[in-house]
Amino acid sequence: MELTLLGTGAPGGLPRPDCPCAVCAAVARGRSHTRAATALLVDGTLLLDLTPGPAFAAARAGKSLHGVRQVLLSHPHDGPALEIPAGLPAPVRVSERQELALISGHRVRAVALDSPGTGYQVTGPAGECVLYLPPGAAPAGLEEGRDEAGTSYPYDMVLLDVLGRPDALAKLRGVGSVGPATDVLAVHIDHDVPSGPELHRRLAAAGAHTEPDGTTLVVGDYADLPEVPRxxxxxxxxxxxxxxxxxxxxxxxxxxxxxxxxxxxxxxxxxxxxxxxxxxxxxxxxxxxxxxxxxxxxxxxxxxxxxxxxxxxxxxxxxxxxxxxxxxxxxxxxxxxxxxxxxxxxxxxxxxxxxxxxxxxxxxxxxxxxxxxxxxxxxxxxxxxxxxxxxxxxxxxxxxxxxxxxx
Ligand SMILES: [Zn+2]
CATH class of the missing domain: 3.40.50.300 (P-loop containing nucleotide triphosphate hydrolases)
Known part of the structure; x- marks a missing residue:
């Protein structure tokens, strides 16, 4: 499974428009990456969440949205109405525990959360499994040794709000959904953590990492997993x-x-x-x-x-x-x-x-x-x-x- 990060920031983006804080100011001055609202393109066929100007964001990442068959939203979007490029299917939110099978061979299952919104578990045609959670969310009702969807643990990759909800990652580790070989990617990055080296240092301590907008990752490619200092x-x-x-x-x-x-x-x-x-x-x-x-x-x-x-x-x-x-x-x-x-x-x-x-x-x-x-x-x-x-x-x-x- 190939995953392209069309955005990696909080829903308001980073820097937040008109925010006078030191973090936003540093990002605006080009000291570190600007980040659009988090959105993921999976194998060019599934779009999880929408980022501003998604077609342009995809083009910058060397991808196209022409093959997208399904657009799923993970959380309620406030602010201006989402721009939906022509030709893209209408975005939907799947209700808890519902399952979708895509023609491309991907399976998507909605995961119940402890906050308004829906997490998505995406299984690729070859069986690799990814969990994506919206901002400020942790999964609800996890039990040790098994998840509600009966997936074999642990996930190959999880994408979540590591800095906003470190307890969500602790919970996933506690039930074995995140193991030593799980790639933990921080998304929904906001202005409450200094960007640059401090951001990477904090994520490394959590066994997680972040990538700039436009990065494409191959699920199951474990080469660069950060090692938590003993x-x-x-x-x-x-x-x-x-x-x-x-x-x-x-x-x-x-x-x-x-x-x-x-x-x-x-x-x-x-x-x-x-x-x-x-x-x-x-x-x-x-x-x-x-x-x-x-x-x-x-x-x-x-x-x-x-x-x-x-x-x-x-x-x-x-x-x-x-x-x-x-x-x-x-x-x-x-x-x-x-x-x-x-x-x-x-x-x-x-x-x-x-x-x-x-x-x-x-x-x-x-x-x-x-x-x-x-x-x-x-x-x-x-x-x-x-x-x-x-x-x-x-x-x-x-x-x-x-x-x-x-x-
Ligand atoms: Zn700010």
Whole structure:
């Protein structure tokens, strides 16, 4: 099956007309690709959604709409009436679970969603299977191991609003509809994510990619699938947005284990409020585990781990070693902390799980007034360095902006 992306943007296109935002302005100035409303041409015979000037968009992509036998819409279109070129069949929306057989040998099945609109599952004459979802949509009622249409999982390719609905991708992964060999393509790209390298970086973290308008893809051509980094360290100062960045990196994966290294801290109301705020932000399918015992978690196999954060883990390691006291530090505290850090780093090196760890970037600010404070700062700097050395990907977050230091 050959798929031509006549558009890859949100329904309003990118840049949005007359939008003063920084993303739209950058796209308008030619800093990155302009994107028309998402529409797909399948094997020159089936058109999924309409983009402005579809015949021209097809011509620019080296294709023609003359062979189109069916035009299907996936979502209600507001704004000006759609322009339908002469000779194109009238667009229709198929109702939930209805199935169509095209003369070209393609089969189309409407997929129920949790939002107004219809998803389409398209099976090619050779059996390849693609899922296309409208903007802001996730499939409704997926069950593990089978889908409502009885298709053999996983899909060869899925096209969806990866950035707007990362939970939809998590859901598809959770039931096995998206596997390691599924090509995940982000469409309906809007102005809420910086375009250019940041867009590609965020999509790569979700195991997805985006292509410019006019690209033609062959379904089942797995050559360029992005590889999700196994180990990521996210560094940042206090309230820099580092935890949000770490969570964002895993939000398209199901069943993530959130490892809170801060413990429960009985009686500390401010701490409890922070923990609650973090919990509320996280997807409901995630599980929280409060522990500083990271080595067994890294050694087990299982869903991705999000460790928040290494500074609190080090606080615990220093507590256990009595390292806040100058004499105890000299006698054996220093050695105990070094050993514990060594065991952690070894486990990170050997882990087969996807791990995203958060740590505080310290040392560039005020020099702590106590010797134990300076000791903590130094030890955390060392821990960050040896941890980062084992990670494929290291990010520094400042004012909510993540800059890749490695990867
Ligand atoms: Zn905008």
């Amino acid at each position: 180990r990521t360290l996210v560094l940042g100062g206090a309230r820099s947005g580092k935890s949000v960045e770490a969570e964002r990196r895993l939000e398209s994966f199901p069943g993530v284990v959130y490892v809170a290294t801060g413990g429960s801290r009985d009686g500390d109301a401010e701490w409890a409020a922070r923990v609650t705020a973090h919990k509320e932000r996280r997807p409901p399918s995630w599980r929280t585990q409060e522990t500083c015992d990271l080595v067994p978690l890294l050694e087990e196999s299982g869903p991705p781990l999000l460790v928040d954060c290494l500074a609190l883990w080090l606080t615990d390691a220093m507590d256990r070693a009595g390292a806040w006291d100058d004499d105890r530090w000299r006698i054996n505290g220093s050695r105990m902390v070094e050993e514990r850090v060594g065991q952690l780093v070894e486990a990170v090196r050997r882990t087969r799980r996807t791990v995203v760890a958060v740590s505080n970037e310290v040392g560039s600010g005020v020099v702590p007034g106590t010797s134990s404070g300076r000791r903590f700062r130094d030890e955390l700097g060392r821990l960050n360095t040896v941890f980062a050395a084992e990670c494929e990907h290291v990010l520094l977050v400042t004012a909510g902006i993540a800059q890749p230091l490695r990867g």
